[in-house]
Amino acid sequence: MRHDHITSTKQLSRGDIEAILDRASDIAADPSAYADRQEDALLGLLFFEPSTRTKMSFSAAIKRLGGDIVDMGPVDSSSVKKGESLADTARVVEGYADALVMRHPSEGSAQMASEYVDVPLINAGDGAGQHPTQTLLDLYTIRESAGLDGLTIGIMGDLKYGRTVHSLAQALTNFDASQHFVSPESLKLPRNVRYDLHEEGSSIKEHTDLETILPSLDVLYVTRIQEERFPDESEYRAVAGEYQIDADLLSAAKDDLTVMHPLPRVDEIAYDVDETSHAKYFEQAHNGVPVRMALLDTLLEGEP
Amino acid sequence: MRHDHITSTKQLSRGDIEAILDRASDIAADPSAYADRQEDALLGLLFFEPSTRTKMSFSAAIKRLGGDIVDMGPVDSSSVKKGESLADTARVVEGYADALVMRHPSEGSAQMASEYVDVPLINAGDGAGQHPTQTLLDLYTIRESAGLDGLTIGIMGDLKYGRTVHSLAQALTNFDASQHFVSPESLKLPRNVRYDLHEEGSSIKEHTDLETILPSLDVLYVTRIQEERFPDESEYRAVAGEYQIDADLLSAAKDDLTVMHPLPRVDEIAYDVDETSHAKYFEQAHNGVPVRMALLDTLLEGEP
Amino acid sequence: MRHDHITSTKQLSRGDIEAILDRASDIAADPSAYADRQEDALLGLLFFEPSTRTKMSFSAAIKRLGGDIVDMGPVDSSSVKKGESLADTARVVEGYADALVMRHPSEGSAQMASEYVDVPLINAGDGAGQHPTQTLLDLYTIRESAGLDGLTIGIMGDLKYGRTVHSLAQALTNFDASQHFVSPESLKLPRNVRYDLHEEGSSIKEHTDLETILPSLDVLYVTRIQEERFPDESEYRAVAGEYQIDADLLSAAKDDLTVMHPLPRVDEIAYDVDETSHAKYFEQAHNGVPVRMALLDTLLEGEP
Numbered sequence: 016m017r018h019d020h021i022t023s024t025k026q027l028s029r030g031d032i033e034a035i036l037d038r039a040s041d042i043a044a045d046p047s048a049y050a051d052r053q054e055d056a057l058l059g060l061l062f063f064e065p066s067t068r069t070k071m072s073f074s075a076a077i078k079r080l081g082g083d084i085v086d087m088g089p090v091d092s093s094s095v096k097k098g099e100s101l102a103d104t105a106r107v108v109e110g111y112a113d114a115l116v117m118r119h120p121s122e123g124s125a126q127m128a129s130e131y132v133d134v135p136l137i138n139a140g141d142g143a144g145q146h147p148t149q150t151l152l153d154l155y156t157i158r159e160s161a162g163l164d165g166l167t168i169g170i171m172g173d174l175k176y177g178r179t180v181h182s183l184a185q186a187l188t189n190f191d192a193s194q195h196f197v198s199p200e201s202l203k204l205p206r207n208v209r210y211d212l213h214e215e216g217s218s219i220k221e222h223t224d225l226e227t228i229l230p231s232l233d234v235l236y237v238t239r240i241q242e243e244r245f246p247d248e249s250e251y252r253a254v255a256g257e258y259q260i261d262a263d264l265l266s267a268a269k270d271d272l273t274v275m276h277p278l279p280r281v282d283e284i285a286y287d288v289d290e291t292s293h294a295k296y297f298e299q300a301h302n303g304v305p306v307r308m309a310l311l312d313t314l315l316e317g318e319p
Numbered sequence: 320m321r322h323d324h325i326t327s328t329k330q331l332s333r334g335d336i337e338a339i340l341d342r343a344s345d346i347a348a349d350p351s352a353y354a355d356r357q358e359d360a361l362l363g364l365l366f367f368e369p370s371t372r373t374k375m376s377f378s379a380a381i382k383r384l385g386g387d388i389v390d391m392g393p394v395d396s397s398s399v400k401k402g403e404s405l406a407d408t409a410r411v412v413e414g415y416a417d418a419l420v421m422r423h424p425s426e427g428s429a430q431m432a433s434e435y436v437d438v439p440l441i442n443a444g445d446g447a448g449q450h451p452t453q454t455l456l457d458l459y460t461i462r463e464s465a466g467l468d469g470l471t472i473g474i475m476g477d478l479k480y481g482r483t484v485h486s487l488a489q490a491l492t493n494f495d496a497s498q499h500f501v502s503p504e505s506l507k508l509p510r511n512v513r514y515d516l517h518e519e520g521s522s523i524k525e526h527t528d529l530e531t532i533l534p535s536l537d538v539l540y541v542t543r544i545q546e547e548r549f550p551d552e553s554e555y556r557a558v559a560g561e562y563q564i565d566a567d568l569l570s571a572a573k574d575d576l577t578v579m580h581p582l583p584r585v586d587e588i589a590y591d592v593d594e595t596s597h598a599k600y601f602e603q604a605h606n607g608v609p610v611r612m613a614l615l616d617t618l619l620e621g622e623p
Numbered sequence: 624m625r626h627d628h629i630t631s632t633k634q635l636s637r638g639d640i641e642a643i644l645d646r647a648s649d650i651a652a653d654p655s656a657y658a659d660r661q662e663d664a665l666l667g668l669l670f671f672e673p674s675t676r677t678k679m680s681f682s683a684a685i686k687r688l689g690g691d692i693v694d695m696g697p698v699d700s701s702s703v704k705k706g707e708s709l710a711d712t713a714r715v716v717e718g719y720a721d722a723l724v725m726r727h728p729s730e731g732s733a734q735m736a737s738e739y740v741d742v743p744l745i746n747a748g749d750g751a752g753q754h755p756t757q758t759l760l761d762l763y764t765i766r767e768s769a770g771l772d773g774l775t776i777g778i779m780g781d782l783k784y785g786r787t788v789h790s791l792a793q794a795l796t797n798f799d800a801s802q803h804f805v806s807p808e809s810l811k812l813p814r815n816v817r818y819d820l821h822e823e824g825s826s827i828k829e830h831t832d833l834e835t836i837l838p839s840l841d842v843l844y845v846t847r848i849q850e851e852r853f854p855d856e857s858e859y860r861a862v863a864g865e866y867q868i869d870a871d872l873l874s875a876a877k878d879d880l881t882v883m884h885p886l887p888r889v890d891e892i893a894y895d896v897d898e899t900s901h902a903k904y905f906e907q908a909h910n911g912v913p914v915r916m917a918l919l920d921t922l923l924e925g926e927p
Contacts, residue, residue, distance in 0.1 A: 110909025279403035301414025583707035605718025
């Protein structure tokens with residue numbers, strides 16, 4: 016892997032992905048072996064919009080490697096308010112840290128900022144754009160529970176606006192995976208995403224209901240359907256209800272079906288699923304730590 | 320002590336309390352002996368409402384043990400805003416830390432959250448409910464300055480709404496302490512708290528003014544009377560003025576009277592008291608660090 | 624240097640300044656030699672108003688020394704909201720840390736707070752007052768690039784309200800420096816600052832345009848002219864435009880002219896200057912880390 020910025024899933028080859036996931040497996044197996052790996056490293060956190068789990072997960076990751084954070088804090092207390100350009104902010108802050116993690120509401124912002132800095136920069140979400148570490152932890156979770164090759168996966172919910180889903184689908188084209196997309200007609204995969212998947216030679220199918228394909232799935236990846244995507248509440252309620260799962264519905268699935276969700280969930284997965292062996296969404300969130308440790312360790316290794 | 324969640328003072332026996340205070344004394348006597356005790360530990364901070372001193376004190380405590388924090392940050396930047404349940408938040412965050420500290424505006428929330436997580440969870444205040452580490456640092460301060468057995472203590476101010484006061488009074492029933500409660504009629508101890516204290520066989524007395532009992536006190540614990548408890552400002556002013564102390568008033572007290580306050584104070588203790596040897600409220604605040612170190616060290620010791 | 628509070632540039636002698644800058648040079652030359660110098664130190668951050676770069680820079684500095692921070696967080700989540708006095712806040716917080724850094728909107732606040740605490744307190748900006756570590760990093764940058772003695776410096780922009788400029792000008796009176804002040808008539812140095820500089824025997828000159836003196840300068844220190852200083856926008860636009868620099872304008876300067884700016888900039892330095900060898904403003908910001916490391920290391924050394 017080139018030891019520089021990680022701004023998009025698209026820049027990662029199958030080999031890059033496997034190297035990171037292998038290191039994450041190593042870390043998960045023996046975290047203490049990595050406890051002092053990056054003990055002099057400071058990770059700069061530039062979160063231009065709120066985030067709980069991503070920020071905590073990166074903080075935990077660098078600290079589990081023995082390093083520490085330098086946090087810009089909320090944007091309303093930053094120089095950004097004084098009209099500073101993103102490029103200037105990035106150039107100042109790189110002097111305080113050995114690597115940067117950036118979340119920003121504008122698509123393309125991480126890529127742009129990365130062109131101004133010498134330390135590695137990781138995109139932790141740029142609006143409707145990319146969030147590569149989410150994809151890596153999704154892949155890690157799939158690999159641990161079902162394997163990435165020979166996989167049959169269902170991806171359900173809001174497939175139109177879901178950044179997480181687009182990145183995951185794209186990354187899965189590196190592996191031998193059959194992808195089934197399940198959504199209401201109005202929230203289908205965008206044409207360009209579908210086109211890209213076909214171009215990659217990926218085997219994908221689209222459905223409007225889960226039932227027919229559920230029995231064949233190894234993994235069911237559920238995402239939230241947001242009310243604000245619909246013209247009125249009644250239309251939302253009618254549609255959303257059909258894309259919720261519960262323990263009863265899962266009785267038609269394979270015994271070893273893995274249910275994933277990028278969280279937070281609202282009601283698209285009923286609480287009774289939590290008690291089943293299918294539920295892997297909390298583990299999936301926890302996997303963010305070893306995966307981000309692996310990525311940070313890889314990027315910082317390349318530093319002088 | 321059972322090595323698990325600390326959500327209420329009521330779960331702590333006299334033996335539990337003494338074990339924690341003994342360890343806190345050890346730490347205060349030789350902090351350097353504890354400087355690397357928990358060097359791989361991460362403490363997750365879940366503050367669903369603002370707090371300065373409690374959060375700083377817990378941060379200092381885990382860092383003085385060689386560990387570090389992972390902070391959720393202010394609640395308006397958290398997944399809670401997206402409708403996530405408290406149970407889900409707790410289950411995600413436990414994957415980032417070895418123990419959790421939680422403050423939340425709803426009574427019972429810490430207890431509820433603790434049922435969903437495997438790592439130790441400490442309640443740092445749940446609305447009108449409990450705040451056990453405040454009680455432990457109060458007990459530590461009393462023990463250091465006056466001793467917990469054979470103690471005569473006056474507790475003054477808002478005894479109706481004061482969570483701090485209820486917990487302290489309850490905890491003192493484990494020791495041979497005479498408790499005198501001093502407040503305006505409208506802010507007396509709630510009936511259920513008084514009942515519980517009687518049930519424990521505790522010796523308590525209630526007063527509307529301080530003067531008659533002041534000379535007999537070893538400790539005077541002052542709390543703030545908040546204006547918002549009164550129907551109008553003039554009524555507040557009339558009452559509050561009678562429950563303020565100054566150096567002049569304390570001339571009637573024992574030479575070694577200890578004056579305590581959970582802070583922040585506004586004007587219930589005049590600044591001229593700061594200069595007297597009675598004033599122990601800043602020391603009391605500082606005692607939060609060794610006491611929380613002792614508690615964290617005890618809880619984390621039990622971890623694999 | 625006396626090992627106590629640093630609240631104003633005025634308290635620093637030439638010898639004090641040189642000792643700090645020498646240590647900062649040492650640190651910059653071999654940071655790893657300082658990586659564990661203060662490994663048990665906690666630095667309390669009391670930022671009563673927002674700041675990005677100063678707070679991040681102090682955080683990086685103490686962490687690069689092996690220590691850590693305890694952060695009060697934003698003021699709206701602090702006890703200050705409950706009416707606590709600044710003196711009380713300082714006295715509580717000193718129990719959580721080995722040194723304090725304080726930013727506050729009121730001039731004189733850091734000095735006042737320092738009178739209540741025993742641990743070293745560093746002023747990180749008190750309204751229109753002082754910000755001594757900004758001055759130290761400015762001096763360090765000048766010394767590294769042009770030398771402090773025999774220096775010819777131009778200081779341009781808002782000289783009336785600029786706290787940074789007043790402190791730097793005052794500190795430069797300790798050295799053999801010719802100071803040229805360039806500003807619109809309405810934003811000239813205040814009479815009292817000019818008077819103090821004359822009293823110190825400093826060689827200063829005032830100008831309304833840059834061109835005549837530009838060729839003689841070793842350093843050009845640019846500051847922002849804020850729109851809110853002008854009665855209307857058109858007046859602002861007319862004036863501000865004359866105090867902006869670009870690469871073309873700098874072709875009349877010495878080859879080794881150093882351009883500095885306390886940042887954030889808006890448009891007073893065109894982006895094409897960034898590509899020239901004159902641009903030292905990002906390096907200047909980065910120098911905050913070794914300079915603050917040197918100051919913290921010096922102050923903490925004096926601690927028991």
